[in-house]
Structure formats: structure tokens, C-alpha cells
Amino acid sequence: MELSKTEERRSAIVDRLADHVLAHGLVPASLRPLAKAAGTSDRMLLYYFADKSELLAATLQRIAERMTGAMADHAATEPQPLDALQKRLAGFLFEDRFWPYMCVWIELASRAARGDPLYTPIAAAIGQGFLAWGEAQLAADSDEARARDAAKLLVAIEGMVLVRAIGLREVADRSLD
């Protein structure tokens, strides 16, 4: 086994914290509610983690891993043009089961936008992950075209996420026509 018992327990806690943050977001993610969600006490949360920042960083990391895994499952077998890939990505990213990730993602972005040193690097890393996923699937004539199309893909998808977030789902969908 590679994981010590402490690490195992830490990991189990992080899993349940991830569930809770996905379900309720970062705003109500304070120690006591998180502890209850993890079936433990705030005291123990701060036993396994140095402070709340570290705990949240680990939780968001875990959420990002789950998302990355899900995206890998949806990788296309063949290179795709931008339009097709965009529709494909939108097709599964807006399933109900992914919406909690999108909610957390926007919340993360809103904190990164203010330059919070906890959230900014995590958000940037996730964004780069999205970008890499796109670049790996895009059919492109050149590296520049690939980079440009990946940027277009990311921007279009993030735009649809934000527009849906404010309740204009049909506007987001119309943008695909």
C-alpha cells in the first residue's frame, strides 16, 4: 500500500468534502458544516489539515480531478473540427450531473478574478486542463490554428456556462446555431 492510514483518512474526508462543496458551493463551506458533511468534527478537520485554506485547496483539487477524469472518458477517438467538438463538449458538459461542477467553477472564477492567492492558481490550472483537452482533440492544420481553435473552444464553452448560469439557457443553446 502506498497510502498511510492518515493519508487514507485524509483522502476519505476530502471525498466527502468534495461532495458537499459540489452540492452547496463555497459560500456555506465553513468548518462546522463541512465537518458534519464529512461525519467528523471541525476539530478533526484541523487535525488533518493545517487550516481552512489547505482543506479547501485539497477539496477543490479533488473536484478538479473528478472533472478531469470525466472529461477523459469523453475524449473523441478522432480529431474533430472546432464546430463539432464544441457541440460535443456542450452536449455532455451540460448534462445535469455536470452542472454542480460548473457552479463551483464559476464560483472559483469569481474569487480568482479578485486575485485571491488561494483560488487563482487552482482556477488557472483547471483552465489549462480544459485547453489541453481541446488541443488534443482538435483537427488543425498548424500549431497556431490548434492553439487558436482551442482558445475559441474554451471561450465559447465558458460563455455558454456563464449564460446558462444567469438563467438564459436558450440563449446559450442558440449560440450553437
Add this chain to the structure above:
Amino acid sequence: MELSKTEERRSAIVDRLADHVLAHGLVPASLRPLAKAAGTSDRMLLYYFADKSELLAATLQRIAERMTGAMADHAATEPQPLDALQKRLAGFLFEDRFWPYMCVWIELASRAARGDPLYTPIAAAIGQGFLAWGEAQLAADSDEARARDAAKLLVAIEGMVLVRAIGLREVADRSLD
């Protein structure tokens, strides 16, 4: 005069609250800091407003009005194709002086995404305003084309906002190529 003294004072307070929210966001927008920013006391905030929700609603409304006014100032005199309008909009929306509005906008979206009854209608209304601005400026052959291009415009701009928020400014810019 159409404004009673009470209304005038309310309005003056809202102006200073708007400044504070634009500068620091919604997370630290609690009564005592807001009161200090408005040069008054939390007691008086709740004298002029029924509760915190009403106070925040008025503040966000004011912020939206400022934004709407600024956008009206940047209306084009002639109908524009989608590409040109997108570059034009990005050109001034990403000036430093607009970034605070974008930060609040993302924060608003993140709360609307969770269905908060305070933020959802405000966010949707602002989104519709953006959409109307676009439709009024777009050159289009048909109403359907106009609606579609306005949707594309909104999605692209919101996408650029979110991508910049997570620190990938150059990716957002590259999407315009």
C-alpha cells in the same frame, strides 16, 4: 423636485455602497463594512432598507444602471457585423475601469447559478440588457440571424470575461483571431 429627502439620502447611500461593492465584491459586503463605506452606521442602513437583501438589490441595481449607461455611450452609429461588434465590445469592456463590473458580474452569476432568488432575476435582467444592446447594433439579414448573432456575441464576451477571470488573458485574446 421628484425625490423626497429620504429618497435622496437612500440614493446617496446606494451610490457609495455601489462603489464599495465594485471595489471589493459581494463576499465582504456585510452590514458594518458597508456602513463604514457609506459614512453611516449599520443601524441606519437598516433604517433606510428593510433588510440586507433589499439593500443589496438596490446596490446591484445601481451598478447595473451605471454599466448600462456606459454601454449606451459606446453604441455604434452604424449596424455592425458580428466579428466587428465582438472586437469593439471586447475593446472597451476589458479596459481597466470596467473590470470591477466584470468581477461583480461573475460573482452575481455564481450566485444565480445556485438559484438564489435574490440574485437570479437581477442577473437575468442584466443579461437581457446585454443581449438587447447587441441586437440593436448588429447588422443582420433576418430576425433569426440577429437573435442568433446576439446570442453568439453574448456567449463569446462572457466566455472571454470568465477566461480572463481565471488569469488566462492571452487565451481570451487569442480567441478573437
Add this chain to the structure above:
DNA sequence: TAATGCTTGTAGCGACTGCTACATTAATGT
């Protein structure tokens, strides 16, 4: 001048925040 109602300060409530000191129990190695 007296009385009424608008405006504001003071003080505090109960709940929550992140975090910690202290003590106790449980497990582990010798």
C-alpha cells in the same frame, strides 16, 4: 410652547466564524 413624529446613537442578542488549549482515549511499539 408643547406635542408629535422623523432621524440617529448605544448597546446588545443569539448565532456563527476560524481556530486552539487541554484532556482523554486508543493504538502502537518495546
Add this chain to the structure above:
DNA sequence: ACATTAATGTAGCAGTCGCTACAAGCATTA
């Protein structure tokens, strides 16, 4: 069996949250 360390509970600190009861100041009007 014993000593040491790891794990956990209890209790609480100082601070903030939204909000309110009470009273005092103030201005207008009768």
C-alpha cells in the same frame, strides 16, 4: 506490561454576522 505516540472529544476564545429594543435628539406643526 509499559511507555509513547496518535487520534479524538470538550470547551471555549475573540471576532463577526444580521438584526433589534430602547432611548435620545431633532424638527416640524399645532
